[in-house]
Amino acid sequence: MSSGEKVIAVMGPTGVGKSSFIQSSVPPDLRAKVMVGHGLGSETKEVQPLSWITENGTKVKLVDTPGFDDSREDLTDVQVLKMIATFLTNEHGENSQLTGLIYVHRISDTRVGGTSQRNLRMFRKLCGTDSLKNVVIVTTMWDKVTPEEGLQREQELKSSNNLFKLLLDGEATMMRHERTAESATKVINRLLGKTATTTQIVREIMQETKTLEETAAGGELHGEFQALLKRHKEEMENLKAGWEAVTQRERAEERKRMEQVIATLSRQLDELRRGINVAPIGKYVLIKCVQNSASNE
DSSP states (O other): OOTTEEEEEEEOOTTSSHHHHHHHHSOGGGGGGSOOOOSSSOSOOSOEEEEEEOTTSOEEEEEEOOOTTOOOTTOOHHHHHHHHHHHHHHTOBTTEEEEEEEEEEETTOSSOOHHHHHHHHHHHHHHOGGGGGGEEEEEEOGGGSOHHHHHHHHHHHHHOTTTTHHHHHTTOEEEEOOSSHHHHHHHHHHHHTSOOOOOHHHIIIIISOOOTTTSHHHHHHHHHHHHHHHHHHHHHHHHHHTGGGSOHHHHHHHHHHHHHHHHHHHHHHHHHHHOOEEOGGGOOEEOSSSHHHHHHO
């Protein structure tokens, strides 16, 4: 890793324009390396860093990350959390400085649905309040709305406690990306001028020696999985009571579907408990991810 490299992470749900923003931000010779999706699915399957040196000699690493709502069957939310947590902890050292966190949101969304709310909650848990001064909320898809619609939605995003008001109150900034290199560069330059920050999840893992499951972000997923697991088990019990009203084939298909959902949730909980490996100061150490289970054996 280059000495003094400044790192900026780009986060947000699938399909909001993270990769397109990055493509506008990097030098022309790097743009072909950015995978940009044009359908409903996401092209970003892993943490994808791109590095370059600015005209004034600043070393920059801009990082694309998967969203927590990805439709792909081969990537779970726990895997996304582990990727991001591993990257952030491994970047925490003398040779790199996390100076920016970008959260991307579509201004064209007429309402902020459950997926966007969930990604925003995870972003808050990952960053914590101390890093908000290093956060820029980037709004995209301005060409999909009229100026009046865009301005109205921008004000709603800024004023709602359920959306970005809490981040902005903590010294985060909101900026527009208008599909131009100029608007993207303004965002990057603003963050390059920031003092390096330590995110909440890095502090929890590396300083407080918490397991991934014990972190605020891990706890958010754990709570969601437990609630879903409970709900699906209750639904299966309720189905049994009404099974005489359905055919044997329908009964078998529904039971199989419910069992698959429960098994998937259980696997994600197990994966969350196993935690991650991180490399502070160049040396891999196993974070105490399995201490609780080991002590119970």
